[in-house]
Amino acid sequence: MRLSMSVTNFSRRDERRGLGEQLAEIAEAADRGGLYGVWVSDHLLQADPYGARPGETEMLEAYTTLGYLAARTSRVRLGTLVTAVTFRPPALLIKAVTTLDVLSGGRAMFGLGVGYHAEEAAAMGLPLPPVPERFDRLEETLQIALRMWTGDTSPYRGRHYTLEAPVGSPAPVARPHPPILIGGTGEKRTLPLVARYADACNVFDIPDGGATVRHKLGMLRGLCDEIGRPYEQIEKVISTRLQPGESTPSFVTRCSTFAELGIDHATVITTGPWTGESVATLVEAADQIAELASQDK
Template identity: 55%
Template structure:
């Protein structure tokens, strides 16, 4: 079981507390530092006016203060940025971090945020088509092919992607969400990782979603073992090492490879230290 840190809340008394949290996660051996990609605060129990840093500027900053931990957005709503700009941002992070970037992508959902910030949020079917076309554009740019790209929703006359990413053949792609007809099919076709949710039902939903993914992999002639099966799970700030160890063990037993751990409110160094110790136990 690999364990990553998910940062969804930036309401520390001093914003540079993020630096301390990032360095602690890096030195503690966690796999990836994920930041939520919203322009307004969207965590349950918060207000939209609470502090929220833009994801890719934040990830660029984190490349300079960390050494080994991977970096990604969990996840970018596909319609919120021009596709070529998104690919270029991820490529830049990958180059500056010497090959530690993810492309985390999803169809998006937050109509309130889109309305407040003047961002597009097309109909659901169109957004899923945009996800597929954005991934295809990314793969083309990362291969060094700058020929015209023409899709139904995504087009680029001369999509130059230089420099190429440090990660070869390309940064890993995570497609977030658990939709059985579209999302998990796209994971099976294109992605190196999925991200599903920790539903408190004894594991029934998680097992079912992994079975659906396996069936899509069979249709796509893909080995399910090639896909990093990640799950977003929450720990309380008061959780003990034993609590988190049991939680991670439960997820491992469900067939998951990678836990993305979030907490209520901003991460505290004490809670992160407990997570790191539990991760060492599970490993």
């Protein structure tokens, strides 16, 4: 199972040192320790439910941050978990992801969803259309991304977006393109989009004995069968939290439970900002999970 660190809280832990240097330190530790990825949340106001109220603590713009982290790391994958589709016009968003991929040597991941944060949208003047329209825009953005990444410069005319010549140069380094993760588990619109367009889905660690995860993945398998796509092509990602003071053995046991549910990749958040100690716990867990996997072969 892959383990990634997800940064939702950018608050500084040490007022004597800069936010950038502190963030780089934890990303570099993840990079050295062999974690698969570093994800950041894509908001303009603090959205961590365990943090302060929106606007009261630091929040960094996602793609500028990822570019900075790309320069400070060498192997860890980088992406947003996830970008709201209405935050940026499609061509600009796809260019940002492609630029990240090119400059990082093929390490970009494309996390995308419909968005939800009405308070943030109102505070910052961001568009947040009705939910059905956001899903339409999500699908059109995915179609545009795949066109641009395959070099198709023919005009694109959708219901919400029109591009006369969607040029995607330079092409991404990742082949065939940066992996696409669609956030959310809605059964009417989200999971069908995952089945059609995504390389990864994102489910949530709900304390119900795995019932919800089993149900959602079962739905996804059925949708893949309907369109003739191998279910195994889609990476199953779960978002979970490293609890304060949680031991490495405890977390490894939890990951074993995820694997039994069919999960391939866990993205891990913390309560508050990441620390050197919490990153070390995650790295140690990744090592133990890899060792257990090698013993099973």
